[in-house]
Every structure is written in structure tokens, then in C-alpha cells.
Amino acid sequence: MEKSLETIVKDLQEKFGIMYEEFRGEVQCMVKAENIVEALKTLRDTHHFELLSMLNAIDYYPQTSPRFHVVYQLNSLSKNLTVQLRVAVNGDQPKVPTATGVYKIGMWREREVFDMFGIEFEGHPDPRRILMPEETEGHPLRRDFPLGYEEPQFTFNFEEIDLRKPYAKE
Amino acid sequence: MGVEQKLGNMGVVTTTLEQTVNWARTNAMWPMLFGLACCAIEMMAAQAAHYDMSRFGMELMRASPRQSDLMIVAGRVSKKMGPVLRRLYEQMPEPKWVIAMGDCASCGGVFNNYAIYQGVDEVVPVDVFVAGCPPRPEALIHGVLTLYEKVKGEKFKDLAADVK
Numbered sequence: 001m002e003k004s005l006e007t008i009v010k011d012l013q014e015k016f017g018i019m020y021e022e023f024r025g026e027v028q029c030m031v032k033a034e035n036i037v038e039a040l041k042t043l044r045d046t047h048h049f050e051l052l053s054m055l056n057a058i059d060y061y062p063q064t065s066p067r068f069h070v071v072y073q074l075n076s077l078s079k080n081l082t083v084q085l086r087v088a089v090n091g092d093q094p095k096v097p098t099a100t101g102v103y104k105i106g107m108w109r110e111r112e113v114f115d116m117f118g119i120e121f122e123g124h125p126d127p128r129r130i131l132m133p134e135e136t137e138g139h140p141l142r143r144d145f146p147l148g149y150e151e152p153q154f155t156f157n158f159e160e161i162d163l164r165k166p167y168a169k170e
Numbered sequence: 171m172g173v174e175q176k177l178g179n180m181g182v183v184t185t186t187l188e189q190t191v192n193w194a195r196t197n198a199m200w201p202m203l204f205g206l207a208c209c210a211i212e213m214m215a216a217q218a219a220h221y222d223m224s225r226f227g228m229e230l231m232r233a234s235p236r237q238s239d240l241m242i243v244a245g246r247v248s249k250k251m252g253p254v255l256r257r258l259y260e261q262m263p264e265p266k267w268v269i270a271m272g273d274c275a276s277c278g279g280v281f282n283n284y285a286i287y288q289g290v291d292e293v294v295p296v297d298v299f300v301a302g303c304p305p306r307p308e309a310l311i312h313g314v315l316t317l318y319e320k321v322k323g324e325k326f327k328d329l330a331a332d333v334k
Contacts, residue, residue, distance in 0.1 A: 131250075
């Protein structure tokens with residue numbers, strides 16, 4: 001990887017004890033949940049990573065430990081560098097401190113992660129669903145959520161599906 | 171709706187009156203702007219100069235439901251948008267009709283998942299379905315003309331039974 005990126009990653013390693021992987025010049029660092037706000041602040045202030053371009057999560061369900069990875073992708077516009085931080089969280093009652101204090105865009109991105117995966121963010125100013133309607137139960141992008149697939153209605157099964165479909169009243 | 175309530179079935183007078191009322195309704199039916207997704211572009215194209223819908227009576231599209239008779243649901247309706255659609259439908263005054271334009275409004279289209287209604291007739295009662303992804307402006311105009319045929323066949327005694 002590039003020289004400047006190497007120094008940044010070494011700095012993070014000294015301060016927070018992260019493990020990192022590198023692939024074709026791109027770096028992924030695994031950070032613990034308690035350290036994530038400090039790590040983001042360090043990257044924003046000392047190393048000039050101004051832009052949080054992605055805050056999302058991945059669900060690796062069958063390999064159960066740990067189930068979710070919350071992914072933060074940071075871009076530095078002045079230095080033209082990219083770094084990715086990952087926080088591994090477990091499946092039952094997952095909680096991560098909020099990044100809203102560091103990057104304002106975190107507010108809506110964390111609402112989306114909460115809506116789709118169920119990961120709660122401590123200290124978030126407005127924790128409610130953003131994409132699905134309010135009364136939805138469950139979190140759609142988890143691996144064990146059903147697809148919501150409806151069987152297509154051909155001529156041979158027309159009546160069966162017709163009976164089950166919830167048509168609107170007048 | 172006052173005409174239907176008072177009259178009912180008076181023979182020849184009713185027939186001519188029905189034809190007049192239906193002719194008036196078809197010649198000046200104003201649609202409500204309900205373009206949600208890609209089908210909205212085709213709806214705009216149908217309204218614009220090349221394929222003109224004004225020659226069929228749809229001179230302008232009213233943005234307010236209180237001033238329109240026809241709702242063209244153009245595009246996919248998500249579960250979050252459903253209650254909004256229902257509320258706008260209920261705010262339209264009688265007589266009102268609904269055209270489901272495109273595959274997503276008719277049957278869910280390519281989206282068969284937890285977030286999209288599989289056909290907008292789970293939310294509002296639909297009169298005409300127009301197939302296509304997106305339907306060409308000519309197909310939409312054909313759907314509108316089919317709706318006109320349906321309106322011209324409406325009789326007072328059916329509508330009088332509805333109003334109770």
C-alpha cells in the first residue's frame with residue numbers, strides 16, 4: 001500500500017491495537033466496538049479523512065461468530081486515500097456506539113443499519129426506522145428474514161392465489 | 171351523484187340522460203398526477219405534444235385529488251407509500267376511476283419481495299390495467315380509451331344502488 005497509508009495504519013495499530021488486512025492497495029482494519037468513536041475522531045482530525053462515504057453492515061449468518069460486521073469507509077479528499085474500518089458485533093442485542101458526533105451523515109446511515117439489520121447505536125439522537133414502515137417486525141436484510149416472495153399467478157393456479165390475495169375494499 | 175340518486179329508472183328519459191352524462195364524463199376526464207417511478211416518464215410523454223392526451227379530454231393533470239376524476243397509478247407502490255395512496259384515493263370525489271399503469275402497478279412487476287405491493291389492487295380498486303414495462307404512450311392511450319368504453323356503458327341503476 002501507499003507510504004502515507006502505511007503510516008496511518010501503523011498509527012492506528014499503536015493506539016487501538018487493530019488487525020488489518022490488505023488487498024491490492026486497499027486496507028480493511030478490524031476495530032473493537034469500544035474504540036470506534038476514538039478511531040474515527042483520530043482519522044478525521046489528525047489524518048484529515050473528511051468524508052464518511054459508507055456506513056453499512058454485512059451479515060455472515062451461518063458462520064456465527066461474530067455475525068455482523070459494521071463497515072465504515074473513510075475517504076480523504078485532500079490526500080486521495082481510502083481506508084475501511086470494520087466492527088464485529090454479535091447476533092443477540094448488538095450495540096455499537098454512534099458515529100453521529102464525529103460525522104453528521106452518520107445519523108441517517110445508522111438509522112438505515114438499524115432498520116435493515118437491527119443493530120442498535122448507543123447515543124443516537126433519533127433511533128427510528130427510515131426505510132420500512134413503522135410497524136414492521138423484523139429486520140429485512142438479515143440472512144434469516146424470509147424473502148417475501150409471492151407465487152406468480154398463472155392460469156393453472158389462478159383461483160388458488162385469487163382467494164389468498166388481499167384485495168382492497170371499495 | 172345527485173342525478174343518479176333522484177332518477178333511478180324512468181325509461182327513455184333515463185337512457186338519453188345516461189348517454190349525455192357519460193359522454194360529458196369521458197370528454198373531460200382530468201387525471202391526477204400520480205407518477206411514482208419510471209412509468210411516470212411515459213405518462214408525461216403521453217401528455218406531451220407528440221402523443222397528445224388532450225385530444226381525448228385530458229387537457230391538464232391536476233395535482234390535487236379534490237379536482238380530478240381519474241388516478242393513473244404509474245409505478246411501483248411500496249409498503250410505506252400504500253397508506254398515502256389510499257388516503258389520496260379517498261380524497262377524490264365520486265365518480266372516480268383508477269388505471270394501474272405498467273407491470274409494477276398491475277402485479278408487482280419484476281419486484282417480488284417484502285417491500286413492494288404485488289399489484290396496486292391490494293390498496294385501491296382498479297378499473298383498467300395497462301401492461302408493459304413501461305407501456306408505450308400508445309398503450310396508455312389505448313388503456314384510457316378502454317376506460318372510456320367502460321364509462322360509456324355505465325347505467326344509472328347500478329350507480330344508484332351504490333349510493334345508499
